[in-house]
Amino acid sequence: xxxxxxxxxxxxxEIDEVCSKNHLNYILFEIDGLNPFHKTKxxxxxxxxxxxQGDIERFSKIIEDNFSENRYVEGIFNNPRYTPIHxxxxxxxxxxxxxxxxxx
Numbered sequence: 001x002x003x004x005x006x007x008x009x010x011x012x013x014e015i016d017e018v019c020s021k022n023h024l025n026y027i028l029f030e031i032d033g034l035n036p037f038h039k040t041k042x043x044x045x046x047x048x049x050x051x052x053q054g055d056i057e058r059f060s061k062i063i064e065d066n067f068s069e070n071r072y073v074e075g076i077f078n079n080p081r082y083t084p085i086h087x088x089x090x091x092x093x094x095x096x097x098x099x100x101x102x103x104x
Contacts, residue, residue, distance in 0.1 A: 007094045014071075015049060015089065015097070018062055024055040026099075049089075049099045056087055056099055063089065 012028075019026050027050050051059065060073040075087030086098045 002094075004095050007091055008097060011089060011091065011095075011097050012049075014067075015059075015099075018059060019051075019055075022058065022062060024051065024059055026051045026055065049097060051099055059089075059099070060087065 063073045076082050076084045089097050
């Protein structure tokens with residue numbers, strides 16, 4: 001059985017692949033983003049990624065067009081009650097990763 005950390009690492013790999021293929025820039029930040037194994041497997045930490053607003057919008061469109069069956073991107077653009085400083089990228093049945101706009 002996969003842990004939350006295993007799934008977050010898969011999502012990070014997908015973010016890297018999508019960004020590399022489409023010339024999108026991102027950074028990992030926070031202690032857990034820089035070291036996904038900082039916490040124990042039973043207590044995974046928050047993994048955070050930051051992109052510029054334009055790259056977040058392009059990333060969201062790519063996910064919507066190509067991975068919408070099992071992945072999602074949620075933000076203020078498709079959920080008006082969502083926190084406006086970040087979007088979530090995740091597996092529909094398990095967990096997500098926060099993507100923050102670099103200006104925040």
